[in-house]
Amino acid sequence: MTVDVTAAPDVLDLTCETLVVGAGAGGLIAALAAHETGQSVLVVEADVVPSGSTALSAGLVPAAGTKAQASEGIDDDAELFASDIQTKAKHQNEQQLVELLTQNAGPSINWLSEKYHLPFSVITNFDYPGHSRRRMHGLPTRSGAELIDALRSTCEDSEIDIICERRATRLFYENGKIQGIAVTRPDGGTETIGCEKLILACNGFGGNRDLVQRFLPDIESGLWFGHDGNRGEALLWGQAIGAELNHLGAYQGHGNVAHPHGILITWAVITQGGIQVNRGGSRFWNEAQGYSEAARAVLAQPEGIAFTIFDGRIASIARQFEDFKQAEGVGAIKVSETLEGLAQDLGLPVEPFLQTMAAIPASGKDEFDREFASQKLSAPFCGVRVTGALFHTQGGLRTDDDARVYRTDGTVFPNLYACGGAACGVSGQSDSGYLSGNGLLSAVVLGRLAGQSVRHRL
Structure with missing residues (x-):
């Protein structure tokens, strides 16, 4: 698979302030958060309807210190959660990222529950390996399909535009700044979209067999149980423009x-x-x-x-x-x-x-x-x-506290963000560092942070 990176054409078909690529949990949460700040938001999705890896999961999000936990008498906090993540990953994660995710997970679940009425509750009748407290939050059916449907309905109620059957195929980039993307329609035609801020929520590269063979040889013979749309565009675009990539073996x-x-x-x-x-x-x-x-x-x-x-x-x-x-x-x-x-x-x-x-x-x-x-x-x-x-890859674009993407020189792109599988998560450097729920943890928290950030307005 190849991806194109070029300067934007003089005339674009559409423009918006915040453009989100991917309508999984991370992308839809990013859209909601961006909408709250008054940004005009557009979400593009390759599938006929939003689904992604979220729909294939149990839809469980780990979070500490939530109101749902308090109602069950569960004493938990972000510090303990962070310790559990680092213990499972043998302390291979960047501590700042671990703390960012664990400190924001609880408030994010409370936000979704209270503002958007998503009925999260805690699984209380068994323990997940590596979690020292019961902190897995899910919707009633414990189904990722229910979670993605609820988020999609919430975005629609907020009048956020989601355009499906549009696969992002080209990145517009010039002078260190993202200008937008080109998308391909089912009929083979293309549309160009300009933006002030781009959020990559198009997950990882598990559906790209060449990249799996290159970075994950231990699992290349395994059944691919993720979403086929996870083709690694974020990784490939990142490589092309000098973004920092981390833990690609996770x-x-x-x-x-x-x-x-x-x-x-x-x-x-x-x-x-x-x-x-x-x-x-x-x-x-x-x-x-x-x-x-x-x-x-x-x-x-x-x-x-x-x-x-x-x-x-x-x-x-x-x-x-x-x-x-x-x-x-x-x-x-x-x-x-x-x-x-x-x-x-x-x-x-x-x-x-x-x-x-x-x-x-x-x-x-x-x-x-x-x-x-x-x-x-x-x-x-x-x-x-x-x-x-x-199921899905855990390595990807390295991000800062606003979910902005780092360059290899340590600076950040002013208007490029990543969340979920497109971003580097907190699962260490291999499979053994994965703690239950790490994927949706990154999607929910980084998605919300990316959406609500307005630092691109310079």
Whole structure:
């Protein structure tokens, strides 16, 4: 894939103050924030309707010190949240960025809840790996599709223009300043749009197989579970104009995608006491490390396949997620009153599988150094065949406290901003640094900061 960078033509088809490329969570939140400041806003989206990676996720945003947490009696703050992020990423993140995101996440959730009436609530019946408090906020169905639909409706109610089926293909740039973009229509025609301020919310590069092979060789064989529109335009434009790029080897994987159904199975089935086995019926790693690392662990097994084992108690918790109910509906989840029956339903060798299950401790650590505290699995037993997948990239354009993009010389572009997957996140330098919700954390916070910034008005 190539992207063009040229000076703007003398005559443009459209002009606006703030132009947003991408109508995922980051782009729509940026649009709302910009609209509040009185800026004229236009959002362009390549898809027929806004969706993006947000719609493929569970739509959960981690935030500390929110009113939703307070209503549940959860004591949390930005400092603890920042510590959790840095611990998971082995302190590979830029501390200033971590503090920026964690200090602004809570106020951003409160803003969306109070001003725009998005009914966020906290998941309180299980813990996400690496989070020392329950701080995952989601809408009622725990679905990213619900989140994106709610944000789109909110933008429409605010009379923000969203033009779909327009893929940004050319960046207009001259004398150190962004002038606008050209977009391509479905019929192949182009339109030119000028702007005073450009916000790149077009996510990362997971849908660009050449870039994945170059920067993420560990996961190139994995299922691509992100949005196909994530082609790396922000990265490529950034390279072309001398922007600083950071942590391009960072990504979110997931080792619990039902196969061949392609449905995400919530990691709650693991955190509540479930395990994973390979085709031989044997466990192969410490599942408590996290679902991002699980992608590589699962793909390393024969045929890149594993089986996630849990029980009816855990399934009742997982049903708060729409994806899990869909997986049950299509028969991806196998259920049996006996372990022998479950092994037969999943095509696993019975005796090795029974030996594996018998070796799981009721409490304490196992041979993989995993700590078990939940009750032992009991009938009915459940299982699902899964594979590893790449969800989205976490490296990208380095940004300042207003989400403006840095140049390689340490200065910033006066009117170029980035959020979500287009920007460098806080997941360290690989997959193991990803803490649950990091993607939407960057989208929500950097999107809001980019939108509300008026420093481009010099």
